[in-house]
Amino acid sequence: MHLLFATSIVPDGALASGYEIANAAIIAALRRAGARVTVIGFTWPGKPADDPENTVVLGAIDVRTDSASARQKLAWVGKALLSGLTFASVKLRAVPDSDVLAAVARAGPFDGYVLNSVQFAGAFEKLFADRPSIFVAHNVEHLSARENAAAAGSLFQRLLFGREARLLETMEERLCRRARFIFTLAEEDRAALGVASDDRSAVLPLVTGAQAPTEKALRRIDxxxxxxxxxxxxxxxxxxxxxxxxxxxxxxxxxxxxxxxxxxxxxxxxxxxxxxxxxxxxxxxxxxxxxxxxxxxxxxxxxxxxxxxxxxxxxxxxxxxxxxxxxxxxxxxxxxxxxxxxxxxxxxxxxxxxxxxxxxxxxRSQVKALDAAIRLGLEKLGPVRQEAFA
Incomplete structure (x- = not known):
């Protein structure tokens, strides 16, 4: 089985954020289950893909809001309002649909897609409807947006986060409805997304690296x-x-x-x-x-x-x-x-x-439960063919 793992930022090996750690754990588990995985998405500027032979890079972008200029932030807000997309997804619209479709065609054929979180899937939602998909919900994004709105320090931020929450709720509902199976990272998120049935979803217990942490008997406390x-x-x-x-x-x-x-x-x-x-x-x-x-x-x-x-x-x-x-x-x-x-x-x-x-x-208990959940999800896409990897 060949899967296209569609994500906003492709792995670069640094594991600098929780999102990147989670992605690495999920991709590794898919491969342990026998699937061939090709990753598609963007890179951070100056950070090449960690596994270029199994990665389709659409370009380099910096989507961090905190380091963006005021002009860039206003441009993102304007594009979001005009396009009807979320603020998070519009930042990924750095290439046209035709470029994404051409990149997918060059790397295919694929048996199915793994839509990794809502940002990339929301930016190019219509492009991944021709194959069965698994949706990975890292968070219940519309609930997080509501919390962000409640904690915002200005009226503009409250309005922006409120808009995000409304759009994200409908987007998450569409992605879950179209997916053959949904993975969440917490049990309560299954109910929050309306997919608590074991036939529809499973929780992915995660680990933070490819190997267990090295044992060190003595710690220096600073x-x-x-x-x-x-x-x-x-x-x-x-x-x-x-x-x-x-x-x-x-x-x-x-x-x-x-x-x-x-x-x-x-x-x-x-x-x-x-x-x-x-x-x-x-x-x-x-x-x-x-x-x-x-x-x-x-x-x-x-x-x-x-x-x-x-x-x-x-x-x-x-x-x-x-x-x-x-x-x-x-x-x-x-x-x-x-x-x-x-x-x-x-x-x-x-x-x-x-x-x-x-x-x-x-x-060990996390890895065992992670692999069991991944196998359950892949069964919804069809039988997994064992493939050799270089």
Whole structure:
């Protein structure tokens, strides 16, 4: 079986975001199930595809809103309003339909499509109707857009996110209705999309890398707590604002918190122990240098890859209940609370007595369940022919 995996940004091997980590895990699982997978989409500027022989590149684009100029943002908004597309999808309309169709024809034939999230599928929705498809819903995007609208700081942002929510809801409904099968990354997302039947959908438990994390008996602790993420993404920003505004004031002054990753302007903290460190060369080494990991999601849908990575590494954590969505197993060194004061006390207690666990069993259970779900979805497309790969 030959599948075309249609996605906004093709893998470049960096695994710099949760979206890219999830894509790598899903593509690897499809190939373990015996499918040949060709990926189609765009690259980031200056970052070539990691697997060029099995990738169709439509061009290089930068779709990040936070780093775009005001002129570019206005152009995207104008194109979205004129075209009836979402803001996220219109950014991918960098090439005409004819170029996409020609690229697909050169790389085919295909038995079916894997439509990876709504952004690319929404930008070129009519082009992938000639074959059966599987839809991968990384999040329930229309619910995330509603949350973003509620948290927006300006009327314009509220109106923009409100429009996104309305368009995304109808788009997600169409993609689910047309798909032979739907994969979600969290159990509650199946019901939110109206596809909770086992004949229509399954949850994909994820892992964060091709190999299990290397065992390291001794950790050098440089801070009490560490967080890393793309904080310019609105659901992540909502969680960070909750942590800085609600949890951090309850921490003792000497508690050291390091926060890494792309940071929007205006994010500050008066707590003397909070340090914003920007980009770090090794994300895994950064989190391993902390006594405890705060898992702070309070918005969005889908699964939190940082939670999975923390559990794979066996690191102590304090998590909101929202951070555990899509994860069935909670290790013994994870404390769950949504109360800010309790969250702060749990962080201090975990940092005082560090309790690492073996994360290998968690990873093995994730891979086993992931492969079973992938096989179930592929059965809806037809029998899978084993193919050799170079």
């Amino acid at each position: 801070c009490d707590a560490a967080l890393i993420g793309t904080w310019t993404w609105q659901p992540n920003r909502i969680g960070l604002d909750w942590f800085l505004g609600k949890v951090v004031p309850h921490l003792r002054p000497g508690f050291r918190v390091r926060i890494a990753g792309s940071m929007p302007s205006g994010v500050t903290s008066k707590h003397p122990g909070v340090e914003f460190v920007g980009r770090v060369p090794d994300a895994q080494a950064f989190v391993r240098s902390a006594a405890v990991i705060p898992l702070i999601s309070t918005a969005g849908s889908g699964v939190q890859l940082k939670t999975i990575e923390t559990f794979e590494l066996g690191l102590p954590s304090v998590a909101t209940s929202r951070s555990l969505r899509g994860i069935d197993h909670r290790p013994a060194n994870c404390v769950v609370t949504d109360d800010p004061a309790d969250f702060a006390r749990a962080l201090e207690a975990a940092a005082a007595v560090i309790h690492d666990v073996d994360g290998c069993a968690f990873r």
